Amino acid sequence: MGRIVLSTNATLDGVGQDPTGDEGFEFGGWFNQIADEDREAWAKTFADEAMATDAILMGARSYEWFAPRWVGRDGAWADRLARLPKYVVRSGDGRADWGPTTVLAGDVVETVSKLKKQVHGHIALYASYQLVRTLVEHNLLDEVRLMLFPHVVGSGGRVFSDLKASKPMRLTGVHPVGTGLVQLSYEFERKP
Numbered sequence: 001m002g003r004i005v006l007s008t009n010a011t012l013d014g015v016g017q018d019p020t021g022d023e024g025f026e027f028g029g030w031f032n033q034i035a036d037e038d039r040e041a042w043a044k045t046f047a048d049e050a051m052a053t054d055a056i057l058m059g060a061r062s063y064e065w066f067a068p069r070w071v072g073r074d075g076a077w078a079d080r081l082a083r084l085p086k087y088v089v090r091s092g093d094g095r096a097d098w099g100p101t102t103v104l105a106g107d108v109v110e111t112v113s114k115l116k117k118q119v120h121g122h123i124a125l126y127a128s129y130q131l132v133r134t135l136v137e138h139n140l141l142d143e144v145r146l147m148l149f150p151h152v153v154g155s156g157g158r159v160f161s162d163l164k165a166s167k168p169m170r171l172t173g174v175h176p177v178g179t180g181l182v183q184l185s186y187e188f189e190r191k192p
Contacts, residue, residue: 003122012150016156034178038177040178056086062128066127071098086101087115109134137165143172146159168189170186
């Protein structure tokens with residue numbers, strides 16, 4: 001059975017919106033404000049994770065954001081991401097040219113539940129905060145790896161927002177990344 005692991009970046013106040021400033025959000029671009037050594041350490045952390053990943057799950061908007069940034073790139077990390085099977089939750093048309101890509105249409109809970117049964121191992125979920133909310137509410141997200149950036153932006157789209165109930169978690173890891181970042185790892189507590 002696959003384990004869905006959210007790996008994402010956020011500010012200290014939980015904002016994940018527009019990290020690179022490409023979307024025009026007035027408080028975006030916080031990802032670009034870290035030191036070069038932190039960016040290198042961040043890249044190593046995410047590249048190492050990609051090497052241990054068995055599949056990628058994304059929402060349509062996130063796929064549309066990531067694909068043009070990775071298609072055609074060189075290097076071991078880019079090659080690994082290109083080869084990994086990708087599953088995209090979408091209701092309309094869109095690109096599907098970033099390596100092996102399968103569109104998951106229909107009921108999200110049903111299709112993702114089936115995916116977890118089909119894929120054995122680590123299923124990385126990048127960004128996709130609307131999808132995150134659905135997966136959390138239906139107990140389909142297993143782990144969160146949250147890379148915290150040393151910024152407080154005050155407003156913007158949060159990684160976790162508009163949940164209908166609280167979900168207890170337990171800390172499984174605290175990993176300094178570079179000199180200014182930290183990755184927190186949590187697993188959801190499941191009642192037997």
